[in-house]
Amino acid sequence: MPRTMIDLFAGIGGFTLGxxxxxxxxxxxxxxxRYAQRSYYxxxxxxxxxxxxxxxxxxxxxxxxxCDLIxxxxxxxxISIAGRGRGLSGSRSxxxxxxxxxxxxxxxxxxxxWVVLExxxxxxxxxxxxxxxxxxCTLAESGYDVEYQVLNSKNFGVPQNRERVFIVGHLRGRGTGKIFPILGADSKNLIELSKGRQGERIYDPAGIGVTLTAQAGGIGGKTGLYAVSYNRKNDIGKTLEVAHTLTASNYPRINRNQPPNAVFIDLSNQYPQISTVARCLKLCYNAGITNRQADNSGVLLSPRSILTPDRAAMRQNGRRTKEPDEPMFTLTAQDRPGVVLVPEATKKGYAEAGIGDSIDLAVPGSKTRRGRVAKxxxxxxxxxxxxxxFDGCRIRRLTPRECWRLQGVPDYLFELAQAxxxxxxxxxxxxxGVTVNVIYVIARKLLEKETRNERDEQ
Known part of the structure; x- marks a missing residue:
């Protein structure tokens, strides 16, 4: 008999799919x-x-x-850095x-x-x-032992740099054992920034968290200290801000070409794979480029012929770039065609974008933005x-189909929602939404631990 789940804040049902x-x-x-309801159904x-x-x-x-799972x-x-920072006191979060x-x-x-949050x-x-x-602490009060990890979608077979924190609560006395760490290509294990007794060690929150338990208060009750913000290059003692993680008692391969009747995730592969990669999706995508963060889209730059873009300081007679309609420079062994320069606030003043690279189109006139190009x-x-x-000829915006692919949703399901x-x-x-590939790996790991526990009890 399959285990049952209820999907809250379901959206299109990414948790359900995984x-x-x-x-x-x-x-x-x-x-x-109501629009997400349409897609869900x-x-x-x-x-x-x-x-x-x-x-x-x-x-x-x-x-x-x-049910077995929420x-x-x-x-x-x-909570998002793009919001107003009200945190859990805000009306939405x-x-x-x-x-x-x-x-x-x-x-x-x-x-x-189990309770799984994202x-x-x-x-x-x-x-x-x-x-x-x-x-x-609130989950611990509710009877759950808690663990968490930051997972990046790009490590699980989709080309999107999407870091999300996943929290898993195991009902005390009935839940399964730990499922984290889950390691992708670049995932980080538990990172200790300082040594010492349990409860005094300082950990990097970019790594895996220590499991929250329901032990007594005092040093033994703390799972550890976590660096909220710090600068590795400077003295940690001067720049480190620490948050206590407390217990309940001491708080104050996806294949988009498969037919609809096929299983859309390759169950033989723990980390499903698809080709190529993308950046994190936002809510709306309106036409026209403006200086407002929420509604920029369209063509940012036209491709130009660029002479040795990696050697900007090289002395050169004449221009180093040509306009889109002009003939390109004579190719040499050192030249690289199919490159555009994207302005950004760095020492060079630009970043190079090659074919298939993602380009941030938000606030194109900004003098302070960096990291516009993702390789x-x-x-x-x-x-x-x-x-x-950048497709080699122009910079174009992503299509809705491509955005859904970046969340691990196969084309035939996208087409149902598109209708x-x-x-x-x-x-x-x-x-x-959530990235289906990541959810699937979490689900499999949870079931593997549960099956192992049941076998050990027999």
Whole structure:
């Protein structure tokens, strides 16, 4: 009998796709956005008897059906560095406490065995780490041992640089053992910045977190200290800000060409693979380039013929670049065609973009922006999706289909959602979603640990 799950803040159902591919059965979901509801039902269908709610704040704990797992990518607007920094006190991100209200309102017998949450990496440091400590302690109060890790989508077979923190709660006495660390190509294990006794060591939050337990207070009750912000080049003692991680008792290969009847993730591969890479998606993608962060798109630059772009200081008679309609320079063994220069606030004043590179189109007139070009990988998808790609002839914006691919959704499922939604909504849904590849790996790791525990108990 498959294990059951309920997907809160479901969006298009990225958690559902990943966990169902691993063997779970989704018996209900909650989503307030009517356009995301359209895509969810187009992709997953309307299951007879499945539970649904649109507004989580109106859900009574007893209304939620018993299940093995609750998943939730709760709103990040007040946590993201692009937001106003209100954290868990903001009107959107404070909906995290609605998850806790529902869980705490369930009897001990009906509580889910696992809770899996997702949010932006900035959750670790906003409010000097106090908000993240609140998340961990509140889950611990609710009866869960907690672990977490920052995972980057680019390490799991999709070409998108998307760092997200994943939090897994195991119901105390009923849940499985640790599932982290999950290591991708560039994932970091637990990183100690200083030595010492447990509870006194300082850890880098970019690595894997120490599992939260329910031990007594004092030194033994702390899992460790985490560096919220620091500069490795300077003296750590002067620049380090530390947040205590507390316990409950001491707080104060995806194949997009497969037919629709095929399993869309290659189950023989722990880390599914597809080709090429992209940046992080935002919510909307309106036409026209402006100086507002949320609505930039279109062509940023026309490709130009560039003479030895990697040697800007070299003395040269005549111009080093030509306009788009002019004949290009005579090719030599040192020249590299198919390169454009993207202005940015660096010492060189530009970054080189080659074929397939992602280019940040936001605020094109800015004098302070850096990192506009991502080599062979997309920037993090956001809801406004203000990024393009150089195809050798021009810089063009990403299409909705490409954005959904960057979230690990196969084409045939995208086409189902495309039939019921506009491009604007499709961009928004991609930026708000989770990467299916990452969710699938977490789901498989969780089931592997659970199966191992059941075997050991026999």
């Amino acid at each position: 966990f169902e591919a691993a063997g779970f059965e989704c018996i209900g979901h909650c989503e307030i956005d 187009a992709i997953h269908g309307k299951k007879e008897g499945a539970w649904f709610a649109d507004d989580i704040s109106t859900v009574r704990p007893e209304e939620l059906p018993p 998943t939730a990518g709760f709103p990040c607007q007040d 404070s909906l995290f406490f609605e998850i806790i209200r529902i869980i705490q309102g369930k009897s001990s017998h009906d509580k889910p065995r 949010n932006v990496k900035n959750l670790l440091s906003i409010g000097r780490g106090k908000d993240f400590t609140t998340v961990l 062979g990988v997309a920037h993090t998808l956001v809801t406004s999706c203000c990024q393009g790609v 019921v939604n506009s491009d604007t909504q499709l961009y928004k849904q991609a930026g708000n």
